[in-house]
Amino acid sequence: MKEMLLHTPEGVRDIYDAECKRKNKVVDLIHHVLELYSFHDISTPSFEYFDIFNMDKGSAPSNEMYKFFDRNNNTLVLRPDMTPSIARCISKYYPDVNLPIRLCYEGNTFINSHQHQGKLNEFTQIGAELVNDDSAAADAEIIACVIDSLLLVGLKEFQIEVGNVEYFKGLIADAGLDSDSEDKIREYIKMKNFFGLSEYVNSLNIDEDIKIAITSFDSLFGGLDMLDKAEKLCSNNRSSEAIDRMKKVYHALCKYGYEKYVSFDLSMLNRFSYYTGIVFRGYTYGTGDAIVKGGRYNNLLEKFGNAAPSVGFAIYVDDLMSAISRNKINIEVGFSDILLLYNKDKHYEAIDIATYYRKDNVKVELVEFDCKRSLDEYCDYANKMHFKSIVVLTNEVEYYKYSGESFIKVDSI
Numbered sequence: 001m002k003e004m005l006l007h008t009p010e011g012v013r014d015i016y017d018a019e020c021k022r023k024n025k026v027v028d029l030i031h032h033v034l035e036l037y038s039f040h041d042i043s044t045p046s047f048e049y050f051d052i053f054n055m056d057k058g059s060a061p062s063n064e065m066y067k068f069f070d071r072n073n074n075t076l077v078l079r080p081d082m083t084p085s086i087a088r089c090i091s092k093y094y095p096d097v098n099l100p101i102r103l104c105y106e107g108n109t110f111i112n113s114h115q116h117q118g119k120l121n122e123f124t125q126i127g128a129e130l131v132n133d134d135s136a137a138a139d140a141e142i143i144a145c146v147i148d149s150l151l152l153v154g155l156k157e158f159q160i161e162v163g164n165v166e167y168f169k170g171l172i173a174d175a176g177l178d179s180d181s182e183d184k185i186r187e188y189i190k191m192k193n194f195f196g197l198s199e200y201v202n203s204l205n206i207d208e209d210i211k212i213a214i215t216s217f218d219s220l221f222g223g224l225d226m227l228d229k230a231e232k233l234c235s236n237n238r239s240s241e242a243i244d245r246m247k248k249v250y251h252a253l254c255k256y257g258y259e260k261y262v263s264f265d266l267s268m269l270n271r272f273s274y275y276t277g278i279v280f281r282g283y284t285y286g287t288g289d290a291i292v293k294g295g296r297y298n299n300l301l302e303k304f305g306n307a308a309p310s311v312g313f314a315i316y317v318d319d320l321m322s323a324i325s326r327n328k329i330n331i332e333v334g335f336s337d338i339l340l341l342y343n344k345d346k347h348y349e350a351i352d353i354a355t356y357y358r359k360d361n362v363k364v365e366l367v368e369f370d371c372k373r374s375l376d377e378y379c380d381y382a383n384k385m386h387f388k389s390i391v392v393l394t395n396e397v398e399y400y401k402y403s404g405e406s407f408i409k410v411d412s413i
Contacts, residue, residue: 011121163268170238286326
């Protein structure tokens with residue numbers, strides 16, 4: 001039983017020591033970028049009422065949520081997604097604000113799904129939401145913020161794939177298909193089952209030019225030339241406007257100097273149904289899934305009683321950390337500077353020395369010297385805990401600095 005208590009449940013893990021410091025540093029770096037873009041912090045509860053995240057709000061399926069009950073028998077869930085929580089807060093606290101609202105967040109989300117085999121069920125997200133701005137400029141700025149974040153943490157080779165769900169919705173509306181047919185076509189495209197898509201679409205009683213457009217999703221990815229091709233395939237205003245929107249976003253990102261990080265994929269249909277326009281995902285080497293996901297969700301806040309156009313993103317920090325590790329990116333982190341060992345009768349003097357160093361923002365750990373232990377044992381401990389220096393306060397003061405392999409005695413630190 002005691003052995004079992006040392007282990008975590010399936011789907012979660014401990015993060016400690018240097019790994020934890022690196023993760024915190026990466027979050028701090030991304031948060032710095034969010035501050036530069038003038039996003040303001042917001043913190044929402046880890047669990048909320050089930051209705052905040054049910055399928056009517058377009059979040060996770062019910063069987064993927066961790067559910068439990070409060071004392072009044074209300075159904076509560078651990079949040080599977082941050083965006084509906086932010087949407088609730090904006091509707092509650094900013095009901096009369098018509099100018100742009102910029103909020104950012106960091107926290108853990110929870111998914112209870114067999115589809116996540118080999119992946120965590122609890123994972124950290126950091127992201128931002130820009131509300132009350134329905135422009136292509138806002139879409140581009142959000143994507144630029146993502147690119148700046150990935151660059152600051154050290155990634156050099158990554159790609160932001162941009163789509164627009166309105167292109168797909170325009171084709172479906174033009175074809176006059178019902179919701180069941182739309183769901184089947186959407187699923188074929190999401191699963192990249194283009195053979196099945198072609199077979200199913202060709203069995204439908206719709207115009208031939210629309211069949212050609214819908215069955216062309218297997219080739220609707222690439223650069224700016226692909227958008228011209230997609231525009232020729234459609235004959236409805238909704239799809240054409242979606243292409244025009246993507247071009248505006250691209251040209252704005254060119255002004256940022258970020259065109260090399262951007263490509264397009266019109267087959268990108270997000271699992272969250274609340275997305276209404278531009279959607280995007282970020283990919284890099286060393287991960288099997290996107291490290292960032294985002295898009296526009298103009299109808300979500302209306303579900304909470306406050307209609308407002310919105311766009312945002314979430315960076316999946318745990319996946320990002322895997323990419324950083326596999327790309328051998330060095331995240332420099334700070335550890336404790338000094339291990340101060342003192343004899344029992346030197347306790348007060350040790351406090352004075354530690355206080356002196358701490359006033360200069362030097363990190364000090366006080367440890368009473370145990371005569372039953374050797375100095376080598378303390379050196380091993382200091383090495384394991386990443387100390388840079390050791391100060392030994394016994395009959396006289398001795399100084400040791402870490403040389404990269406071991407601690408060597410020096411005159412001062």
